[in-house]
Amino acid sequence: MIDFRSVSKKYGRHNGLSNISFSLEQGKIYGLLGPNGSGKSTALKLIAGLVSPTSGQVIVKGKEANRKAAADVIYLTEVDIFYPSFKIKDMIDYYDSQFQDFSVIKARELLDFMNLEEDRKIKNLSKGNRGRLKLVLALSRQASVLLLDEPFSGLDPMVRDSIVKGLLSYIDFEKQTVIIATHEIDEIEPLLDDVIALSDGEFLGMFNVEELREKEGLSIIEWMRRTFKE
Amino acid sequence: MIQAYKGLLTKDIKVMKNYYFLGMGLILLAVVGGGLLTKYFKEPNIMAAVMLMVLFAHIMYIPLFILASLNIEAKTQTWLHNPNSAALLLLSKLGSALVAYLFSICFTLLLAAAVYFLYPSAEFYTLIQGSLLTNTLYMSIAITFVTIYFAVWILFYWSFFHSLKNVSVAGALRWPILILFWIIQTIAGNYITSSKWFEKIISIGVIEADAKWLSIDLEVNQSSASIGMNPTVEISLVHGLIYTLLVIFLFYLSAWLIEKKVEV
Numbered sequence: 001m002i003d004f005r006s007v008s009k010k011y012g013r014h015n016g017l018s019n020i021s022f023s024l025e026q027g028k029i030y031g032l033l034g035p036n037g038s039g040k041s042t043a044l045k046l047i048a049g050l051v052s053p054t055s056g057q058v059i060v061k062g063k064e065a066n067r068k069a070a071a072d073v074i075y076l077t078e079v080d081i082f083y084p085s086f087k088i089k090d091m092i093d094y095y096d097s098q099f100q101d102f103s104v105i106k107a108r109e110l111l112d113f114m115n116l117e118e119d120r121k122i123k124n125l126s127k128g129n130r131g132r133l134k135l136v137l138a139l140s141r142q143a144s145v146l147l148l149d150e151p152f153s154g155l156d157p158m159v160r161d162s163i164v165k166g167l168l169s170y171i172d173f174e175k176q177t178v179i180i181a182t183h184e185i186d187e188i189e190p191l192l193d194d195v196i197a198l199s200d201g202e203f204l205g206m207f208n209v210e211e212l213r214e215k216e217g218l219s220i221i222e223w224m225r226r227t228f229k230e
Numbered sequence: 231m232i233q234a235y236k237g238l239l240t241k242d243i244k245v246m247k248n249y250y251f252l253g254m255g256l257i258l259l260a261v262v263g264g265g266l267l268t269k270y271f272k273e274p275n276i277m278a279a280v281m282l283m284v285l286f287a288h289i290m291y292i293p294l295f296i297l298a299s300l301n302i303e304a305k306t307q308t309w310l311h312n313p314n315s316a317a318l319l320l321l322s323k324l325g326s327a328l329v330a331y332l333f334s335i336c337f338t339l340l341l342a343a344a345v346y347f348l349y350p351s352a353e354f355y356t357l358i359q360g361s362l363l364t365n366t367l368y369m370s371i372a373i374t375f376v377t378i379y380f381a382v383w384i385l386f387y388w389s390f391f392h393s394l395k396n397v398s399v400a401g402a403l404r405w406p407i408l409i410l411f412w413i414i415q416t417i418a419g420n421y422i423t424s425s426k427w428f429e430k431i432i433s434i435g436v437i438e439a440d441a442k443w444l445s446i447d448l449e450v451n452q453s454s455a456s457i458g459m460n461p462t463v464e465i466s467l468v469h470g471l472i473y474t475l476l477v478i479f480l481f482y483l484s485a486w487l488i489e490k491k492v493e494v
Contacts, residue, residue, distance in 0.1 A: 010396075010398065011396055012396070012397075012398045012399075012401050012402070013398055045493075045494060048311060050310060050311060050493065050494040051396070051493040051494065052490075052493065066489075067310060067312075067316070067489060068313055070311050070312055070313040071313035075311050077311075079306065080306065081306045081308040082306070082308075083241070083244070083245045083302070083306070083308075085244060085245060085247060085248065086244065086245075090241075090244060093237070093240070094237055094240075094241045096237070097233055097234055097236060097237020097238070097240075097241075098234055098237055098238070098312050098313070098314065099313065100313075
């Protein structure tokens, strides 16, 4: 589904990612873990085709990732993606016009689920509601790859909870591959199949969450504390 | 693709709504300012000159509009996370700017007409040879071509600037590189347009057109002088073709840079 083949990404003289390789399968939920600056966002942007590798290849559904990958990839970024003068409805209409897999019906259902009103101006929304709206826009698409970059960043526990519930209710667990980059994994631990660990742009490994629990008797948080301390 | 373009255009117009009203506000401010000065100095020429200045200021309308619009996009990661081609994204920027421009220039022309009827005695009008209405329309068409031409250069420079962001060394020197590139481009442009072979090329397919609208007589102490005295002007079709090709080339080069080199 997604292949990283000896991928390196440099930003000027700084190494974003250093020669990393791994493969991701369809229908799994991955946690992309690591401290700030570990290369998580860069890895997601590479899959979304928003940045290009300095060397190596990123393959998404058999094709080298480029900007056109947006047709197959949903990318929820950490930054504020909204145009301040827009209403929620305008953002829905805009996404509907740009992405063929966008479902307005699903968007309205999600808005209800998240308690958001279409006529509200985005600039008047709280940070939590903006986070919810980002998820509404992402989950209203039916693309096979869903990338979530720090979806819980700066959000209170209630919003985090509604986001997790949204994910549980609206992800197509068989068809969609979900990659969640975060360093706050309390809420998503039960969702994850595998975790990928990155540190300073280096690939530390990919681990099955069940095996970590069963063989090493560690929760992901405990495993992270141990891994990133070393 | 039509639905996608419609969506992009609607989005770009909505995003830039406030800038559009700001432009309208500035025009009104200039007119009110001109009106007050006209009243204070009892000189109707001031108002007519202000209207001409406002009309000519539209040369920078589309470039500035597009620059503001692109800078809004640079703040979010929404614009480039889009399966449609960069050419379509840029075409929507041009389209939305053109819509706003047309409203603005029509508004200016209406105000100019109102000013003409309010101050018909201004000597300023007699300086323009031929029909005032026809000449103003010709001027507006010429301004439209020039503003589109500058706008495409802005698209190119913006894309070039952002494509340098993640290039090692060059990333930190983006402004000097951009300025250097502009200097080289200006020198090369001047060299080419002043060369004899270029003059020969553009002399192919020349047509003569009435150009009274380019001619403004300036009276100085009883004696009369004028700018662009020729009642006719030679329009080179090849020259026009070269500029058209340059605009298309710059547009697609900008789209290519955004597609391949600009990173979020």
